[in-house]
Amino acid sequence: MRTKKEQPKQDFRQYNINFWKLVAGVFFFFVLLFTAVAFQLFGKLPSFRDLENPKSNLASEILSEDKKTLGTYYVQNRSNVTYDQLSPNVVHALIATEDTRFYDHSGIDFRRVFSIIFYNLIGKKQGGSTITQQLALNLFSERAHNPFKRIIQKLQEWITAVKIERNYTKEEILTMYLNTVDFGAYNTFGIKSAARTYFNVTPDKLTPNQAALLIGMVNGPGIYSPINHPDNAINRRNFVLKRMADENFLSEGQAEEEKAKPLGLHFNPIDQNDGLATYFRAVLKKDIQKTFNDLSITKADGTPYDLDRDGLRVYTTINYQMQDYAEQAQREYMRDLQNQFNAHWRGRSLWKSIPDFKAILDKGMRLSDRYRMLKQDGASDEEIRTDFNTPQRMNLFTWKGSIDTTMKPIDSIVYTKLILRNAMMSMDPTTGYIKAWVGGDDFEHFKYDQVKMGTRQIGSTAKPFTYAVAIANGMSPCMELPVEPVTIVTDGKAWTPYSPPKDNVYSSLSLRKALAISHNWIAANVMSQVTAVPVVNLIKKMGVNSPNLQPYPSIVLGTFDASVFDMTGAYSVFANHGAWTEPIYLLRVEDKNGNLLYERKPKVVVAMDEQTAYVMTYMLKGVIQEGTGWRLRSKYGLTNPIGGKTGTTQNNSDGWFIGITPQLVTGVWTGCEDMQIHFRTTELGEGANTALPIFALYMKKVYANSSLGIKKNVDFDPPKNGVSITMDCGAYSQQQQQKTEVDKQLGF
Template sequence: MFEYLKKHPKTKWAVILVGTPVLLFLLFFGSIYFGLWGKIPTEKDLADLQQNKATQVLASNGELIGKFYIFDRQPINFDQLPSHLIDALVATEDVRFYEHDGIDNRSLLRVFFKSILLQDESSGGGSTITLQLAKNIYGRKDYGALGIVVNKMQEAIIAKRLENIYNKKEIIQLYFNTVPFSDNTYGIESASLKFFSKHTKDLSLEEAAVLVGMLKASHYFNPRIFPERSRLRRDVVLMQMAKYGYLTEDEAQQAKMLPLVLDYKNYNPNKGMAMYFREQVRKHVSEILDTLKNKDGEKYNIYRDGLVVHTTLNYDMQQLAEAAVKEHMQELQAQHEASYGNSAPWLANKQLLMETVKKTPRYQALQRDGLSEEAIIKELSKTQPTELFDYSGTETKNVSTIDSVAHYMKFLNAGLLALNPENGAVEAWVGGVDFRYFKYDHVSQSKRQVGSTFKPIVYAAALENGMEPCTYFSVREVTYENGWTPSNSSSEGDDPFVNYNLKTALSRSMNTIAVKVLMQTGIPNVIEQARKMGIESKLPAVPSIALGTAALSVDEMAEAYTSFVNSGYHSRPYYITKIEDGNGNILAEFEPEVSKSRAFSEETRKTMINFMQATVDEGTASRLRYRYGLNNDIAGKTGTTQDNKDGWFVGITPNLVCVSWVGADDQRIGFRNTAIGQGANSALPIFALLMQKMNANSEFNEITRARFAPITGELAQALDCDAQKRDNFFERLFSSRKKDQEKQQDRERPQKEKKKKGFFKKLFGGKKNN
């Protein structure tokens, strides 16, 4: 051979000219194949593909309410892919998919001759579904000028190996589970849920064509942003299906006539429904996963491992609760701002505004950089385009940091928690008015003074410690230690010669009587009663505790009130039932936490429900009846704190406990007046609107049509007394002496008393009353 080439120099140079590039190509290909440009996964690696998968959060009915992910990917099996979806993919992306072994040589030749030599852009590409899969899984790296060549060769090697390991169905499944769609969405199931709010298996022909059409250029054909462009691309996919025999011409034409209709839902952690609840779940699940390890001995990752978190949340009730909060808060916010006018503290009180500005991260960062206060204020006074929250819709304005702080100081916030009292299952959770702008959760994180919603605990303690329901108290004011003299919020019933029984005093939320009931019962006994009902926060051992000066969270109050409808047993709020891995294996399960001992007797429980029904029927919560037209069996309690800083309402039905709170995030800002700030106006309407919406939906009949058991027999007799009685002539004559005695008794009453035998225990003895 060599002798021949020596004798024929032209042939020698021809061989050199042809052989050198071939040799260089082989050396170049070998350098790629053996990993000099980066390791190529082996068949063993490819047989155990591990892709980042989104963790799903499901409502109690299995509806998806949110996901946690780095890449929004949600894998499904091949049998969940409708045939028209697969046909659309093959017809559009790789018509000879079932004929080649990962690389379509005919397509490559077509690309070489038509696209490269003849510059015919309509000839199509040479990439197969398997090649695209390789790119989807491993991405592309930057190798400089040779990058596209290196990446293409790596993908070709990977594609060949994939075809050796997986059959065509498995490759289709892997492809659909990894391919990127618009809006940072990975995998067909995530895309189907995001753009059409349905599972992949339920996609119609035209919807499948929209998603497959998106693959050519996910942003350019994004149906949310460019609907017309997406529709035209959809029609191309349909015609491709007809061209290759997957549809008839008539079927394709009929599908093309249909409009493009999206049902878009974004599962971004900062958007969508139940955002505060999802964040609570995320934190809790992350803590749980820190205690668990997978088969490789590593901790699970909430963002990568495709877990499924099952929760107690009622999907439909959550939607209604969020709508109720938004509807009421938008109206209340307008009242709040109008009541202040130009004297609003976020506008007129410059000291308050600057104190808030100094707490911002931006101010503190500039301070750490060594700027003077004058320089910092000058910097923070510069305007820039800023997106601002507003109930009518977000808007971008040129404002300074100081302007932005003032803007957000004016907003009221809210919290709502609805529980199944039997087991504490969370049915609805709204932690604020908008998670994107107000991250602080007013269900679990915030502790605020609870106002008169603490009074039922005081009255329950009184009954348990021997006070009769028909005990009468005067509304006259009494001065206690440190010169504190509680008064009622209105002049109603302030006739010093009229005495009220417990039911009337509670239903009308009379402060003076609540404190007297507390003092006669004993502060330690009231605190003990609160502990029995599940309250663990610190409670001040002072007379003002009767008026709710203790700071508690919404979920803590909800737990305490479950005692009133769960036979005296309090149920701790719980919201995760189980956590599964992507294969359905249970990693953790959770059971309800219900107290093992009763907080009070059944007679006390029934009596307190009776008292709180009166609150709704004729007391401070009566607007549920006359304004909102609710005829449900409802017990409840309003609450308003000092200087109208907080408004509360607890609504109770036989099968639901719902607590709502409203106030400003900045506790230095209260409502301008009691008419707006009282719990009946600020917090009660949230519950009222929720109940109205639930009444209109038969799904909630078990809650809305439930009835409290009527009180009969000896208990009914014990409660049968006049709401009030007036002092006789001699009592009025000596009222001054009586008042002085009342003051002295309350001053001298010991703070720690021996627990008395409950009135109902004396009345009914050891009898069990159901």
Template sequence: MQTQQPMVLTPTKTRKYLIILWSLFALPILAFVVIMILIGNGKLGFMPGFEQLENPQTNLASEIITEDGELLGKYFIENRTFVDYQELSPHLVDALVATEDVRYYGHSGIDVRSLARVLVKSIILRRDEGGGSTISQQLAKNLFPRDTTVSRTWIGKAAHMAVMKFKEWNTGVRLERSYTKEEIIVMYLNTVAFGGESIVGIQSAARTFFNTTPDSLTLDQAAILVGMLKAPTAFNPRINPVRSFHRRNTVLSQMEKYGYIDPEVADSVKQQPISIDYNLASHLSGYAKHFRIFLSEFMNKSKPQPPGRNAGILEWERYRRDSLRWAGDPLYGWINKNFKPDGSQYNLYSDGLKIFTTINNRMQQYAEEAVETQMKDYLQPAFFREKKGRPNAPFEDISREEARQILYRSVRWTERYQHLNDAGVSWDSILEVFDQPVRMELFTWDGPVDTVMSPMDSIRYMKHILRAGFMAMDPSSGEVRAFVGGHNYRYFQYEHVYQGRRQVGSTIKPFLYLLAMQENYSPCEMIPLVPITFEDVVNDSTYTPR
């Protein structure tokens, strides 16, 4: 009977196995160190330098402030406004830490326990137990977005994602070295997106969803906003209130679990329904829309250039007027006359400027309401009654051919005409198209309506709509307190305060009378009604008013 001899490890074999085991243990660590060194030196793609970490570039909305301290509107690419740590509700900070990074105050940018949980539960066991990114790493992703290059192979995709995560780890650790914990929380909340509607940063989110400020957010509101961070669209309280309700309660459970709130408080708030006060900021919402567009164009004016040799008197007059404004009005062309400390040009829509105006918020509201009421309830109905049944309406004292040419001129301003003309369609065929009824949205004083009408009839209808401008000025200082360029910017973008030009009429009389009395004329003095000729010594000519 043969007996099996036990395997005996010789010193040579033992050394060989030890080398293999240590190599298997050390190679991943060595590879990780090499990758981190390459990433730190920018060999695997862009990495922010120290100056960029200290001064990260973000798009900040510029704010227009009234003379009584109210926010009149914003200019923005992303609707983002920075706030300080003192302006954050404690509920908001607690909810963020409890939900996104519970060991935030105990690590230096990388949470090893969270990474181990992700490795075991998410990768090995294939269970969705959340991510392992710390707040610092999420901030790194917000400030320096990921490279969106996509590989076709799964190995390439995995390698690309691994490099991206390593970059975020590296940047997160460097952010922790450059900023305090409070500063990182502020930067994160100021840069995180709350949906695809240009709602960026906690200030915009608080104003949009609850019409409040970050320091006034309640526990319920803070939990809703923090809950949105996982998936801003899926947990949007306006779009998906049911999902938002359950996600908010998850945040509250996390706050209860880690001792930020008592169980009784958590249970009470969980019973509350989702309640929002939605106010999405846009360039076409709020008060003083015409003024805000006027202000933007005024500040972005370029230095006037002399017109050509064959220019007419109006072009020279415009050049003279604009040159005086460029030289004497600091606001005119401000963007092109002032520069940042580094010499670059300001951008009204991304540099977070604070523009303080003389507009009074309450007076602006009253002025807009007065214009709307007067036009809607009195002038427009009277005008409709006057023109009703007239074949040439809304025009007066002109021939039908002249009225037709006015309508044709308006046709040429439409996008419909531009598309048809660019496609080579003849003028007669374009007119046939404009006489065909189509579905459209039409302005009315009670709000837009959907109707069926030919484009030509819609143009004639819009010619019936009266327009108006309104400006209130402080006579002691000349400061403008209210500026109403029109009653509905969406449909009527022509501005009637600054852009509109009208004869002064009898408004000039008080100024002329004052000038005459300064020249010792008596109010009862008679003036001969005869032509007067003025001599222009500069141009060696004369001028006789008629």
């Protein structure tokens, strides 16, 4: 029989044995669990190849010719940086806050693990993951919420962290981590996007307090958001600055000085509808996707590239500053022109003044997103009309910025139909490189691109094509033709163009003067002599591909449709010695590692001889010097060598101006969405009033910036072999008199 003294000893010994059995059991269970995880019984672990190519959604970056970021394509707004592009402040803030022993461990900091267990036991919750473990979680999994699954995931993170440490340097690990972190606002991922979004700087420029703010957001981008919770953000930033001082990355004095600073945000949220060249970026994306599909350009595993996820670098010809100038010019003048348009229609009934206005509205309603959504929900036509006549909160475009208002949806369609649309493209005629692309008024409200996707009648901007054929046939710009009606019969059908009475005060006009004032009868006379087929052939050689471009004499007045893209490219032939250099905007595409995936070179076609092109520049300069483009000189002071042509279509539905200089060719179009809605007078609706001023404002800005290299006083180069066509009208007149006398003497 055991004594009372022996009983506690026996019990203690038994408890001791049971405790160590439990410890051993837990240890062996942990070993077995770890082994099972290592052998991937609970899920696949990243392979070495996965580690070399971590799967993270990287934004593809669109770069201008001057290497500035025009925008990005993304699911997650993430762009990578290299270690040497990081400010030391960012690295110091991260290490001081997240992993002070980062340079001493190999992925798992066991000393920290055991200290964290102690802190959690006494109620002080602490995180035990190293930077490398956090990277493993960011790259390869999402945090599990089930406790058992989280334990398995933690072991997977440990194994992955060790693999990462074996395959990457500490600097590479830091960089990868900073490239994958979520920074909250507007889907911002990675330090590069965060620096641009919150401070509008690059990561290498981040100051200690800026770096501390961003690193402070790492563990709680929502609660520590400087936008939504500025007090939390300041407290968290100051904590990070304190940790930087504790770890001797800052002195105590520096830390206190940085803490005293305000947040100093320069909030620049990145949205795919914001920024420069929004229409261009949308067209570019579709172009790249089509090109990659047509040429079967795929990744090594055969899967297609994803512009929103694969971090491609897209190099374009767009000049960042010139693009900005083009958009500024549009906004500046279109505000004024819209006011002219609104005043022009104020007090007038649209239903009475515009034929089929009710049909226009009905079509607009049926094409709207609201109509489609209501139809999908099973609404009847009567219910849909009731909805469209019920006031709703909505956001509307104005040239002064978007506004929130309450309006009937049907009235918003009326409002939208009366918004003037505008598009513009500017290119280098020699290289074919497009420097600026303004596809519409506002991409958020109007998605349709009017530079390349949209086509409209081109009006009198078509006349130079016919005159170019005449010049190629030996006619001189000084050749005089009578001002009289012209009728051309084709296939038994007679065509006589209209000419405004104000243009018919002359008895005769030279070809140069007739083009300058855009005289219809003289243009028709020239067409009757050169015929339509050679003109159509030339237009096609100059890159204009229009389905309704047919060999009818009326094409001299621009009765066919074309895009700003094609017309600007066509006029570049005049400035480029007769050669059509294909307008291009995409130079090359590289993958995230800098490997070339695709490169584009422009096609070149000799459309006309050098002499014809040069004489046409002389003819087009006449438009500015003594014709419909006179405002460039008189109002805007552009007296340097510039040629161009205005265009106005029937009923003033479309206004055009295409201007040429030796280094830059620029096309501008303005009109409403529906051709039936337009200015009621030519004085207001002509291209000289609706399109030319935007060209003028743009060129003034371009010329004012000498760094762009667009020289103001450079003239068009004459042909190397000289010019045989007489352009001196005094000399031409003498030649004609001499010829007449000779003909008389010979009896002709």
